[in-house]
Amino acid sequence: MAYEYKNSKGSTYYLHSRSTPLSSGKNRQIFFFSKQPQDGGMDKVPEGYYVSETRNGLPVLRKKENK
Numbered sequence: 001m002a003y004e005y006k007n008s009k010g011s012t013y014y015l016h017s018r019s020t021p022l023s024s025g026k027n028r029q030i031f032f033f034s035k036q037p038q039d040g041g042m043d044k045v046p047e048g049y050y051v052s053e054t055r056n057g058l059p060v061l062r063k064k065e066n067k
Contacts (some may be wrong), residue, residue: 002041005033007057015051015061016040033059 002014013033018040021027031046045051049061 001043002037003044005051005059007053007059009057011035011057013059014038015042015045017042017046031061 005013014037017031019027051059052062
């Protein structure tokens, strides 16, 4: 079951991850939210990140600051 986030407008989004190749040949893990559950759904927010909202109500992952 993918991690669900309900924004301030009442819409539900699901957290997903995907590995994408870079031009250098390495792979990078990307995280994104979708309105529909898909392949690559994540059960929880990755360690070191938290969920925030844009002005439009779209959820985004942000890195926690190290103090």
